Amino acid sequence: xxxxxxYKDGSGEFFIxxxxxxxxxxxxxxxxxxxxxxxxxxxxxxxxxxNPIAAVTKEHSKKLKYSCGPCxxxxxxxxxxxxxxxxxxxxxxxxxx
Amino acid sequence: MAVETARTEYWRWTExxxxxxxxxxxxxxxxxxxxxxxxxxxQAVVMVDGKLYCYSxxxxxxxxxxxxxxxxxxxxxxxxLTIDKLHATVGTGYGRVNVxxxxxxxxxxxxxxxxxxxxxxxxxxxxxxxxxxDCKAIQCDEKGKVVSFLMNDKCAAGTGRGxxxxxxxxxxxxxxxxxxxxxxxxxxxxVSSTCVVxxxxxxxxxxxxxxxxxxxxxxxxSAMAHxxxxxxxxxxxxxxxxxxxxxxxxxxxVNRLAKELNIQPLTTTMDSQxxxxxxxxxxxxxxxxxxxxx
Numbered sequence: 001x002x003x004x005x006x007y008k009d010g011s012g013e014f015f016i017x018x019x020x021x022x023x024x025x026x027x028x029x030x031x032x033x034x035x036x037x038x039x040x041x042x043x044x045x046x047x048x049x050x051n052p053i054a055a056v057t058k059e060h061s062k063k064l065k066y067s068c069g070p071c072x073x074x075x076x077x078x079x080x081x082x083x084x085x086x087x088x089x090x091x092x093x094x095x096x097x
Numbered sequence: 098m099a100v101e102t103a104r105t106e107y108w109r110w111t112e113x114x115x116x117x118x119x120x121x122x123x124x125x126x127x128x129x130x131x132x133x134x135x136x137x138x139x140q141a142v143v144m145v146d147g148k149l150y151c152y153s154x155x156x157x158x159x160x161x162x163x164x165x166x167x168x169x170x171x172x173x174x175x176x177x178l179t180i181d182k183l184h185a186t187v188g189t190g191y192g193r194v195n196v197x198x199x200x201x202x203x204x205x206x207x208x209x210x211x212x213x214x215x216x217x218x219x220x221x222x223x224x225x226x227x228x229x230x231d232c233k234a235i236q237c238d239e240k241g242k243v244v245s246f247l248m249n250d251k252c253a254a255g256t257g258r259g260x261x262x263x264x265x266x267x268x269x270x271x272x273x274x275x276x277x278x279x280x281x282x283x284x285x286x287x288v289s290s291t292c293v294v295x296x297x298x299x300x301x302x303x304x305x306x307x308x309x310x311x312x313x314x315x316x317x318x319s320a321m322a323h324x325x326x327x328x329x330x331x332x333x334x335x336x337x338x339x340x341x342x343x344x345x346x347x348x349x350x351v352n353r354l355a356k357e358l359n360i361q362p363l364t365t366t367m368d369s370q371x372x373x374x375x376x377x378x379x380x381x382x383x384x385x386x387x388x389x390x391x
Contacts, residue, residue: 001245001246002245002332004245004246004331004332005248007251008249008328008331009251009252013331015247044203044204044207045204047384061250062251
């Protein structure tokens with residue numbers, strides 16, 4: 001399942017996409033993100049699932065543009081080099097911008 | 098001295114309840130409950146063996162647990178059922194953790210997909226929930242399992258709350274807003290701002306310029322349709338398409354959205370607002386059965 005966390009406003013689209021079919025719930029992204037954007041939650045989309053999945057916290061999903069700003073290409077990072085993307089071995093995390 | 102004059106609450110929609118004439122819970126097996134405590138409305142649904150038995154749909158008060166209790170009490174009113182007879186209950190929606198009698202809380206995204214599947218049939222692939230304070234675009238499979246979703250709860254643009262504000266501003270009852278907005282001969286340009294507060298000041302300006310009510314409503318409904326239309330672009334619209342939530346009852350938005358997306362949404366005889374609670378009740382049934390297995 002593709003979970004799109006974030007929003008679209010007048011200045012653009014700001015989404016983090018977590019592919020829950022790839023996410024194995026290892027939790028590496030949680031401490032990796034300098035802004036603390038991620039948390040592990042129960043996988044409620046699949047009633048038989050046993051692993052938790054990574055999700056963007058409610059607090060950050062409404063201000064991703066700012067939470068992720070310091071890691072963005074304009075600040076000298078490339079997408080593949082972002083801490084969250086790099087920490088995810090199963091490549092379950094993507095950014096829309 | 099201030100004089101109280103009669104006031105009309107144009108935004109206030111009618112609360113309702115319903116019991117199935119064909120089902121007797123005493124003959125049934127699993128009795129499951131679902132409560133969707135939204136930001137604007139709360140629905141309680143009871144299902145007997147996965148069939149819709151009764152429901153209520155009312156406004157959410159300032160106290161979420163109390164709203165959940167009231168909604169369930171009203172749904173059960175006259176049925177002879179009591180809350181303690183429900184085998185399992187799932188809470189969902191904005192206030193899902195505040196349902197005192199719930200076995201479990203489940204995210205509204207999963208519940209809307211499941212409920213949409215029940216209400217509109219297994220051919221539904223895209224569900225747009227236009228709720229009181231947020232907007233969700235969900236893609237699901239034939240079993241009502243979420244394939245992808247997108248939720249915008251950052252602002253109230255394109256939601257029921259925004260429509261309530263406009264009903265109040267124009268003095269048009271909320272249930273008539275949609276029809277009235279369709280009475281324009283030519284479609285006015287949409288209001289430029291989708292933010293409810295900005296759109297409201299823009300609309301007052303238009304009224305002052307002499308715009309008729311229906312023209313202002315048309316401008317707002319079309320801005321709203323356009324906004325959720327662009328939200329849907331991100332996850333894509335696959336046939337069949339259905340709209341749930343209160344705005345599904347507003348033809349002013351629904352018709353314009355259908356035109357913009359070039360796809361006709363499915364219709365249902367059920368109340369479009371109870372999709373989340375139905376999904377919750379179906380999850381409650383599944384949880385109860387899973388518990389029985391283990």
